[in-house]
Amino acid sequence: MGGGESIASDWTERFRPTSSNDLEGNVAARKQIISWLESWKKGTPEKRGLLLTGPPGIGKTSIVRATAQDFGWVVIELNASDARNAASIRKAAGGGTMNFTFSLDGTFDLKGNKKTLILLDEVDHLHGGLREISDSRIVDSISTSRGINNSNNELKGDSGGKAELLKMLKTTTQPIIMTCNEPMGLWGRRNPNWRGARDRFLRQAKLIQFYRADKTSMLKIAKKIIKSENITADALALDKLVSVNPGDIRALVRDLQIMCEGGVKHIDLPLVTEQISRGLRDQQLDIFPGLQELYQCNSAKEASEIGRDMEITPRELVAWVSWNNSSVFDTRETLRRSAITCSIADQSLHTMYSNNAYRSWYWSGQLASLSASISSLEQRQNRYSLSYPEILRRTSEPTRRRSLINKLSNLSGTSMQTTREELWPTLAAIHESDIFTHPNDFTLSLDYGLDGDEHIILHGLKKNLKSTKEIIKKYNENAEKISAKPEIVTVIHDDIENEHQQKKIDDSQTKLDLF
Known part of the structure; x- marks a missing residue:
């Protein structure tokens, strides 16, 4: 298959594994999944669910589908684009007990002899708390969605979804596998009792950690794909392509498809270099074609x-x-x-x-x-x-700001992901404006426990400028004075104090929790 025909469909779907023999990477995690599924043949295991967690694009969903295919099981899937409220999840559970459905290979099991696996993808995007919805309202909502009645009680969005999922994990007679990128999303990022929510889920489901595929596995995947498309490649070119896709299988496959558009039959180093230069890794190669x-x-x-x-x-x-x-x-x-x-x-x-x-x-x-x-x-x-x-540009510099995000995460008591996505953009926007803060005002940064480099990242300054280097030097000098005299908790400069008086900045802005 080659030429224009090979570009007619999404390669991430075209080359999605259909058997465990086609899988690469995460061998230990795959063995745990197989062992758990095997236990269902002997009865109901102690933990009736699995929670697969790990970075996006590493094949969590593909592994579940391929393994289910090997077992000959039907998969009922709910993903983040579906409404996953209490009624929707109960309907999925009901469908799991009635196996009159199509399997992944398109066959139809009229006798209902095949076991059903319920797959809930991206459960960290399942919003709401653990408050239960009454059974009568759930039944009413299911009836409304099926057109049996015209009640106004149909559930919307993710209402009651987490509570129903937890209930289903306790009572299900069918295996349930959940996937997520960040488990804190399921526990509840803003839930002060998130540890209790975590414990309740993990009493019913076993957590399995997935990791990015290693370089050898990534090379095998790339070679398998280009061979099936009758495309050749230089070893250095493939090595470079894999190195800029650190364990991200989905991004690797999409890069290969983009490079082979227009009937390219050989991948060399200049072609890979051009592909890399088209955008920032991990985001822009997916974003720009989509936009x-x-x-x-x-x-x-x-x-x-x-x-x-x-x-x-x-x-x-x-x-x-x-x-x-x-x-x-x-x-x-x-x-x-x-x-x-x-x-x-x-x-x-x-x-x-x-x-x-x-x-x-x-x-x-x-x-x-x-x-x-x-x-x-x-x-x-x-x-x-x-x-x-x-x-968003400064958030593409993870190596420079990782320690800053970590400090803010510890200070605010939130997860790294929550700090990166929600606290950091607001804090950065405030510090970019001289109306609220000034780069020569070190008060907030010293309160946060930042170093000089982190202080200028917070203010969005270019590190190579002479003025920025002077700020870093002055900041580090003040930080040393603070550490030498622990009783001094605030450093005030006359010029900054005057600026604050002129701008009438309220002292309450120095409190991190108000941002």
Whole structure:
């Protein structure tokens, strides 16, 4: 298979493993899954669920599907784009007890002899707490969704989903496998009793940690794919491609597909170098092609699907779209329409915190997709010039800011992911403006326990500038004075004190928990 035909479909789906023989990496985790599934043949195991956790793109879902295929089991799947409220999860459990359904290979088991495996993908995106929904309302909601009655009690979003999932884990007669990138999302990032929620889930489900595939496994996958497409490659080129995709199988496969567009039959080092230069690793290679499609489409349904498929969160999608709309659209009316839609999308992000409308997280992503597509009254172009949002650019420097994120995480008592996604953008935006803070004011950074390099990262300063180096030097000198005299808790400079008096900055802004 080659040429234009090989590009007709998504390679991540085309080359998804259909058997455990096709799998690479995470051998220990795969053995645990197989052992657990084997235990179901002897009866119901002590823990009726598995929770697979690890970075995105490493094959957690593919491993589950391939292993189920080897066992000849049917898979019922609920993913993050589905409504996963109490009624939806109970329906999935009900479907698991009635095995009259299609299996992954397309066969139909009318007698119901095949066992069913229930797969809940990305459960860290399952919002809400552990408050249960009454059985009567769940039954009523299921009946409404099936058209049996016209009640207004149909559950929306993820209402009661976690509580029903926990209940199902206790009583299910079918194996349940859950996948997530960050288990804190399931426990509840803002739940002060998250440890209790964690313990309740882990009493019913075994946690299995997945890791990024090693270099040898990644090379095997790459060679297998290009061989099936009748494409050759230089060893150095493949080695370079694997090195910039550290264990991310999905990103590797997509890179291969992008490079082979247009009938390329040989992959060399210049081609790989060009592919790498197209964008920032881990985000832009997925984002830029997706945004191109988003701005070119004129269908709301298609735009929504593209937005869901992109490897970014709704919050990030809002940032990308709002940043690029001004350079893509020309007419005032189109800019006005897109700005209104983006504004509503941004407001939806905060709605889930203000009134627990957790499904608004997905609404914001859908609205951002519509802002980039059907908001436009202009003729579509074949290609748009897109750029990386400056508001997100500093978050692409993990090596420089990892220690800073870690310190903020420890200080605020939140997970690294929550700090990175929610606390850091707000804190960085505040420090970028001289209205609130000044790079020569070290008070907050010293309170946080930062070093000089972390202080300038917080303010978004370029490290190679002479003025920045002077700030680092002055900051480190003050930090040494603080450590030498522990009774001094605040360092105040006359010029900064004057600036504060002129700007009338309230002392309450020095408290991290108010951000």
